[in-house]
Amino acid sequence: xxxxxxxxxxxxxxxxxxxxxxxxxxxxxxxxxxxxxxxxxxxxxxxxxxxxxxxxxxxxxxxxxxxxxxxxxxxxxxxxxxxxxxxxxxxxxxxxxxxxxxxxxxxxxxxxxx
Amino acid sequence: xxxxxxxxxxxxxxxxxxxxxxxxxxxxxxxxxxxxxxxxxxxxxxxxxxxxxxxxxxxxxxxxxxxxxxxxxxxxxxxxxxxxxxxxxxxxxxxxxxxxxxxxxxxxxxxxxxx
Numbered sequence: 001x002x003x004x005x006x007x008x009x010x011x012x013x014x015x016x017x018x019x020x021x022x023x024x025x026x027x028x029x030x031x032x033x034x035x036x037x038x039x040x041x042x043x044x045x046x047x048x049x050x051x052x053x054x055x056x057x058x059x060x061x062x063x064x065x066x067x068x069x070x071x072x073x074x075x076x077x078x079x080x081x082x083x084x085x086x087x088x089x090x091x092x093x094x095x096x097x098x099x100x101x102x103x104x105x106x107x108x109x110x111x112x113x114x
Numbered sequence: 115x116x117x118x119x120x121x122x123x124x125x126x127x128x129x130x131x132x133x134x135x136x137x138x139x140x141x142x143x144x145x146x147x148x149x150x151x152x153x154x155x156x157x158x159x160x161x162x163x164x165x166x167x168x169x170x171x172x173x174x175x176x177x178x179x180x181x182x183x184x185x186x187x188x189x190x191x192x193x194x195x196x197x198x199x200x201x202x203x204x205x206x207x208x209x210x211x212x213x214x215x216x217x218x219x220x221x222x223x224x225x226x227x228x229x
Binding site: 004044089101107 | 156159162198206211
Protein backbone atom coordinates (compact mmCIF):
# COMPACT_ATOMS: atom_id res chain seq x y z
CA UNK A 1 0.00 0.00 0.00
CA UNK A 2 0.87 3.67 -0.03
CA UNK A 3 3.32 4.87 2.59
CA UNK A 4 5.92 7.50 3.44
CA UNK A 5 9.24 6.93 5.20
CA UNK A 6 11.13 9.82 6.79
CA UNK A 7 14.57 9.96 8.31
CA UNK A 8 14.40 9.59 12.03
CA UNK A 9 15.21 12.49 14.25
CA UNK A 10 15.69 14.41 16.23
CA UNK A 11 17.95 16.65 14.19
CA UNK A 12 19.95 19.40 15.90
CA UNK A 13 21.72 22.04 13.83
CA UNK A 14 23.49 25.30 14.45
CA UNK A 15 22.02 28.45 12.99
CA UNK A 16 22.98 28.96 9.31
CA UNK A 17 23.73 25.27 8.81
CA UNK A 18 22.48 23.32 5.78
CA UNK A 19 19.41 21.14 6.31
CA UNK A 20 18.37 17.93 4.61
CA UNK A 21 15.46 15.80 5.77
CA UNK A 22 15.07 12.62 3.75
CA UNK A 23 11.69 11.37 2.58
CA UNK A 24 10.95 8.36 0.39
CA UNK A 25 7.59 7.03 -0.61
CA UNK A 26 5.83 3.92 -1.83
CA UNK A 27 2.86 4.41 -4.12
CA UNK A 28 1.49 3.35 -7.47
CA UNK A 29 1.31 5.85 -10.29
CA UNK A 30 2.10 9.49 -9.65
CA UNK A 31 1.08 10.66 -6.19
CA UNK A 32 1.17 14.30 -5.13
CA UNK A 33 3.80 15.06 -2.50
CA UNK A 34 3.73 17.59 0.32
CA UNK A 35 5.81 18.85 3.20
CA UNK A 36 4.01 20.12 6.28
CA UNK A 37 5.48 21.78 9.37
CA UNK A 38 4.10 21.60 12.90
CA UNK A 39 5.09 24.08 15.59
CA UNK A 40 4.55 23.19 19.26
CA UNK A 41 0.89 23.23 20.23
CA UNK A 42 -0.30 23.89 16.69
CA UNK A 43 -1.72 22.03 13.74
CA UNK A 44 0.07 21.30 10.49
CA UNK A 45 0.93 24.08 8.08
CA UNK A 46 1.61 23.45 4.42
CA UNK A 47 5.24 24.21 3.60
CA UNK A 48 5.48 23.17 -0.06
CA UNK A 49 4.13 20.71 -2.60
CA UNK A 50 4.87 19.02 -5.94
CA UNK A 51 2.47 17.14 -8.14
CA UNK A 52 4.54 15.53 -10.89
CA UNK A 53 8.00 14.15 -11.52
CA UNK A 54 10.86 16.69 -11.50
CA UNK A 55 8.62 19.40 -10.02
CA UNK A 56 10.39 21.51 -7.41
CA UNK A 57 8.33 22.93 -4.57
CA UNK A 58 9.73 25.88 -2.68
CA UNK A 59 8.69 28.23 0.11
CA UNK A 60 10.45 30.32 2.78
CA UNK A 61 13.87 29.10 1.62
CA UNK A 62 12.88 25.43 1.76
CA UNK A 63 12.97 23.29 -1.37
CA UNK A 64 12.10 19.74 -2.35
CA UNK A 65 12.23 18.02 -5.73
CA UNK A 66 9.89 15.19 -6.78
CA UNK A 67 12.20 12.37 -7.90
CA UNK A 68 10.25 9.57 -9.50
CA UNK A 69 13.32 7.44 -10.23
CA UNK A 70 14.32 7.33 -6.57
CA UNK A 71 10.78 7.77 -5.16
CA UNK A 72 12.05 10.60 -3.00
CA UNK A 73 11.07 14.11 -1.94
CA UNK A 74 13.88 15.31 0.30
CA UNK A 75 13.49 18.65 2.08
CA UNK A 76 16.43 21.08 1.97
CA UNK A 77 17.27 24.54 3.22
CA UNK A 78 20.55 26.30 2.71
CA UNK A 79 20.70 28.23 5.98
CA UNK A 80 18.42 27.37 8.88
CA UNK A 81 17.26 29.81 11.53
CA UNK A 82 16.19 29.30 15.13
CA UNK A 83 12.61 29.98 14.02
CA UNK A 84 12.74 26.85 11.80
CA UNK A 85 12.70 24.65 14.90
CA UNK A 86 9.62 22.45 14.48
CA UNK A 87 8.50 18.99 13.40
CA UNK A 88 8.44 18.36 9.65
CA UNK A 89 6.12 15.85 7.99
CA UNK A 90 6.34 14.44 4.50
CA UNK A 91 2.99 13.40 3.04
CA UNK A 92 1.50 11.97 -0.12
CA UNK A 93 -1.90 11.97 -1.77
CA UNK A 94 -2.27 8.83 -3.91
CA UNK A 95 -2.92 9.21 -7.61
CA UNK A 96 -6.39 8.54 -8.94
CA UNK A 97 -9.74 9.50 -7.49
CA UNK A 98 -8.92 8.78 -3.88
CA UNK A 99 -10.22 11.93 -2.35
CA UNK A 100 -8.38 13.58 0.47
CA UNK A 101 -6.76 10.64 2.22
CA UNK A 102 -3.20 11.74 2.86
CA UNK A 103 -0.46 9.41 4.09
CA UNK A 104 2.04 10.99 6.47
CA UNK A 105 5.51 10.04 7.59
CA UNK A 106 6.32 9.85 11.29
CA UNK A 107 7.80 13.33 11.36
CA UNK A 108 11.31 14.68 11.90
CA UNK A 109 11.95 17.01 14.80
CA UNK A 110 14.37 19.84 14.04
CA UNK A 111 16.02 22.00 16.67
CA UNK A 112 18.18 24.92 15.58
CA UNK A 113 20.50 26.37 18.18
CA UNK A 114 21.95 29.90 18.05
CA UNK B 115 -10.02 35.05 6.90
CA UNK B 116 -10.50 32.51 9.64
CA UNK B 117 -8.70 29.22 9.26
CA UNK B 118 -9.98 25.83 10.29
CA UNK B 119 -11.34 26.05 13.82
CA UNK B 120 -11.70 23.14 16.20
CA UNK B 121 -13.33 22.83 19.58
CA UNK B 122 -12.63 22.13 22.30
CA UNK B 123 -8.86 22.58 22.38
CA UNK B 124 -8.38 20.15 25.24
CA UNK B 125 -10.57 17.42 26.67
CA UNK B 126 -10.15 14.89 29.44
CA UNK B 127 -12.36 11.81 29.53
CA UNK B 128 -12.37 8.45 31.26
CA UNK B 129 -12.48 5.01 29.70
CA UNK B 130 -15.89 4.00 28.39
CA UNK B 131 -17.15 7.54 27.93
CA UNK B 132 -18.22 9.15 24.68
CA UNK B 133 -16.75 12.28 23.10
CA UNK B 134 -17.78 14.71 20.35
CA UNK B 135 -15.23 16.91 18.62
CA UNK B 136 -16.22 19.78 16.36
CA UNK B 137 -14.68 21.41 13.32
CA UNK B 138 -15.51 24.44 11.20
CA UNK B 139 -13.77 24.50 7.82
CA UNK B 140 -12.40 27.51 6.03
CA UNK B 141 -15.20 29.51 4.46
CA UNK B 142 -16.01 28.10 1.03
CA UNK B 143 -14.41 24.72 1.71
CA UNK B 144 -16.72 21.77 1.22
CA UNK B 145 -14.45 18.91 2.23
CA UNK B 146 -13.55 18.02 5.80
CA UNK B 147 -11.17 15.27 6.84
CA UNK B 148 -10.32 13.95 10.29
CA UNK B 149 -6.95 12.62 11.40
CA UNK B 150 -5.63 11.10 14.62
CA UNK B 151 -2.10 12.01 15.66
CA UNK B 152 -0.64 9.92 18.45
CA UNK B 153 2.30 11.52 20.27
CA UNK B 154 5.48 11.14 18.27
CA UNK B 155 3.72 9.88 15.14
CA UNK B 156 2.33 11.32 11.94
CA UNK B 157 -1.39 11.91 11.46
CA UNK B 158 -3.51 8.88 10.55
CA UNK B 159 -6.57 9.33 8.33
CA UNK B 160 -9.92 8.61 9.94
CA UNK B 161 -12.67 10.05 7.69
CA UNK B 162 -13.33 12.38 4.82
CA UNK B 163 -16.66 14.09 4.14
CA UNK B 164 -17.52 16.04 1.03
CA UNK B 165 -20.86 17.66 0.40
CA UNK B 166 -22.21 15.94 3.53
CA UNK B 167 -21.39 12.46 2.29
CA UNK B 168 -18.67 10.14 3.55
CA UNK B 169 -16.04 9.84 0.83
CA UNK B 170 -13.32 7.97 2.65
CA UNK B 171 -12.73 5.94 5.79
CA UNK B 172 -9.44 4.88 7.33
CA UNK B 173 -8.67 1.77 9.33
CA UNK B 174 -10.46 2.71 12.53
CA UNK B 175 -13.07 0.73 14.49
CA UNK B 176 -16.80 1.40 14.32
CA UNK B 177 -16.55 3.28 17.61
CA UNK B 178 -15.46 6.20 15.45
CA UNK B 179 -18.13 8.01 13.46
CA UNK B 180 -18.56 11.41 11.91
CA UNK B 181 -20.97 13.58 10.04
CA UNK B 182 -21.01 16.81 8.09
CA UNK B 183 -23.71 19.44 8.37
CA UNK B 184 -25.30 21.63 5.67
CA UNK B 185 -22.94 24.48 6.59
CA UNK B 186 -20.02 22.05 6.00
CA UNK B 187 -18.98 21.94 9.64
CA UNK B 188 -18.32 18.49 11.00
CA UNK B 189 -18.38 16.40 14.15
CA UNK B 190 -16.26 13.42 15.06
CA UNK B 191 -17.76 11.06 17.60
CA UNK B 192 -15.90 8.38 19.50
CA UNK B 193 -17.77 5.88 21.69
CA UNK B 194 -16.52 3.57 24.43
CA UNK B 195 -13.25 5.45 24.81
CA UNK B 196 -10.06 3.46 25.33
CA UNK B 197 -6.73 4.61 26.73
CA UNK B 198 -5.30 4.22 23.24
CA UNK B 199 -7.65 6.90 21.92
CA UNK B 200 -5.54 9.54 23.67
CA UNK B 201 -4.22 11.69 20.84
CA UNK B 202 -4.38 14.99 19.02
CA UNK B 203 -7.37 14.95 16.66
CA UNK B 204 -6.88 17.13 13.64
CA UNK B 205 -9.46 18.44 11.24
CA UNK B 206 -8.47 19.50 7.74
CA UNK B 207 -10.49 21.23 5.06
CA UNK B 208 -10.16 21.78 1.35
CA UNK B 209 -12.32 23.31 -1.31
CA UNK B 210 -12.86 20.27 -3.45
CA UNK B 211 -12.98 16.52 -3.38
CA UNK B 212 -9.25 16.07 -3.73
CA UNK B 213 -7.59 17.54 -6.79
CA UNK B 214 -3.93 16.64 -7.24
CA UNK B 215 -2.51 20.04 -6.39
CA UNK B 216 -4.94 21.00 -3.67
CA UNK B 217 -3.47 20.81 -0.18
CA UNK B 218 -5.42 20.28 2.99
CA UNK B 219 -5.56 23.07 5.57
CA UNK B 220 -5.35 21.94 9.16
CA UNK B 221 -6.76 23.27 12.39
CA UNK B 222 -4.79 23.33 15.63
CA UNK B 223 -6.49 20.16 16.83
CA UNK B 224 -8.24 18.87 19.91
CA UNK B 225 -6.01 17.23 22.50
CA UNK B 226 -7.95 14.28 23.94
CA UNK B 227 -6.66 12.60 27.08
CA UNK B 228 -8.23 9.41 28.39
CA UNK B 229 -7.74 8.54 32.06
